[in-house]
Amino acid sequence: MRVLGVDPGLTRCGVGVVEATGPRRVALVAHGLVTSSADDGLDQRLVRVADQLDEWLDRHAPDVVAVEQVFAQANVRTVLGTAQVAGLAMLAAARRGIPVATHTPTEVKAAVTGSGRADKAQVARMVRKILGITEEVRPVDVTDALALAVCHAWRPGGALAGARRPGSSATPAQQAWAEAERAARRGR
Amino acid sequence: MRVLGVDPGLTRCGVGVVEATGPRRVALVAHGLVTSSADDGLDQRLVRVADQLDEWLDRHAPDVVAVEQVFAQANVRTVLGTAQVAGLAMLAAARRGIPVATHTPTEVKAAVTGSGRADKAQVARMVRKILGITEEVRPVDVTDALALAVCHAWRPGGALAGARRPGSSATPAQQAWAEAERAARRGR
Numbered sequence: 371m372r373v374l375g376v377d378p379g380l381t382r383c384g385v386g387v388v389e390a391t392g393p394r395r396v397a398l399v400a401h402g403l404v405t406s407s408a409d410d411g412l413d414q415r416l417v418r419v420a421d422q423l424d425e426w427l428d429r430h431a432p433d434v435v436a437v438e439q440v441f442a443q444a445n446v447r448t449v450l451g452t453a454q455v456a457g458l459a460m461l462a463a464a465r466r467g468i469p470v471a472t473h474t475p476t477e478v479k480a481a482v483t484g485s486g487r488a489d490k491a492q493v494a495r496m497v498r499k500i501l502g503i504t505e506e507v508r509p510v511d512v513t514d515a516l517a518l519a520v521c522h523a524w525r526p527g528g529a530l531a532g533a534r535r536p537g538s539s540a541t542p543a544q545q546a547w548a549e550a551e552r553a554a555r556r557g558r
Numbered sequence: 559m560r561v562l563g564v565d566p567g568l569t570r571c572g573v574g575v576v577e578a579t580g581p582r583r584v585a586l587v588a589h590g591l592v593t594s595s596a597d598d599g600l601d602q603r604l605v606r607v608a609d610q611l612d613e614w615l616d617r618h619a620p621d622v623v624a625v626e627q628v629f630a631q632a633n634v635r636t637v638l639g640t641a642q643v644a645g646l647a648m649l650a651a652a653r654r655g656i657p658v659a660t661h662t663p664t665e666v667k668a669a670v671t672g673s674g675r676a677d678k679a680q681v682a683r684m685v686r687k688i689l690g691i692t693e694e695v696r697p698v699d700v701t702d703a704l705a706l707a708v709c710h711a712w713r714p715g716g717a718l719a720g721a722r723r724p725g726s727s728a729t730p731a732q733q734a735w736a737e738a739e740r741a742a743r744r745g746r
Binding site: 411412414417420440443446449453454455456457458460461463465469470 | 599600601602604605608628630631634635637638641642643645646648649651652653657660
């Protein structure tokens with residue numbers, strides 16, 4: 371199963387593709403940054419981002435697109451652009467018939483580090499370790515997108531957007547993920 | 559000049575098309591509601607809305623699309639979906655090469671009623687009067703979309719997204735609009 375992770379943003383949108391090759395096994399396929407310039411009008415920026423997302427979907431033909439869930443409580447100055455880019459990513463995937471899943475930041479952190487409270491540097495370090503990336507990967511939007519893809523690839527049972535709980539063979543990270551997910555669902 | 563006004567929303571998105579036939583003269587072309595069901599997943603809802611917006615653009619071939627500006631301070635529960643639909647409308651227009659303008663609710667109210675503080679019922683009443691609509695038009699998302707289109711059609715000089723001020727021949731409504739716009743720009 372090939373997963374495209376999208377960390378949405380209007381100025382910088384991280385994208386990362388991983389291939390799930392077995393239980394708890396993932397391989398890096400590609401990673402990069404989708405950008406638009408703040409000098410352009412919002413409509414032109416959305417076109418730029420949508421065109422680049424289309425290229426990623428065309429080139430890597432993912433089986434599923436995992437998008438970070440946007441919360442209205444987030445930074446007021448940027449949340450609208452972030453929500454709009456998340457919407458474009460979901461639209462582009464759904465129009466191709468590709469299933470879309472969303473994950474909360476807490477779920478993602480728990481999945482890759484075992485703790486829902488990990489900071490961005492810890493997440494980046496674990497993502498590089500999990501995927502065997504030796505060089506630095508910047509900015510964090512890119513490692514966040516890869517973390518999303520890993521998080522989704524590691525969902526117990528490979529379910530898409532279901533609420534299936536991990537079995538007794540769940541790893542500590544999977545258990546932390548499941549707890550974080552349940553907490554997020556309760557909070558919605 | 560044909561203007562498509564879009565009052566964005568995920569469950570109900572108002573759309574209205576007017577033709578500017580001369581200074582302060584507008585004629586109704588069409589109005590309606592774009593909808594999606596809360597029973598569907600967000601990705602499918604965005605596809606539904608985008609498909610319907612495409613139909614409106616194809617059928618009426620507007621020269622410009624006017625979208626209500628979304629503010630992060632608005633209702634937290636609905637603002638993300640509203641922002642996403644505004645994004646889809648801007649993307650669909652821009653991909654067709656159609657210019658996009660945004661107007662604040664205050665500008666729109668001032669343009670059609672002469673007061674930036676008018677309520678939705680007053681806006682609806684004035685829109686029906688301006689466009690010679692005798693029957694009731696519901697819900698207010700539809701009259702809000704028509705008000706947006708009228709507001710844009712009546713912009714002094716027909717400028718798109720510029721900040722040109724009305725000349726000395728401006729009507730009270732145009733002056734109120736210009737003041738509301740300047741206030742909105744100061745607040746950004």
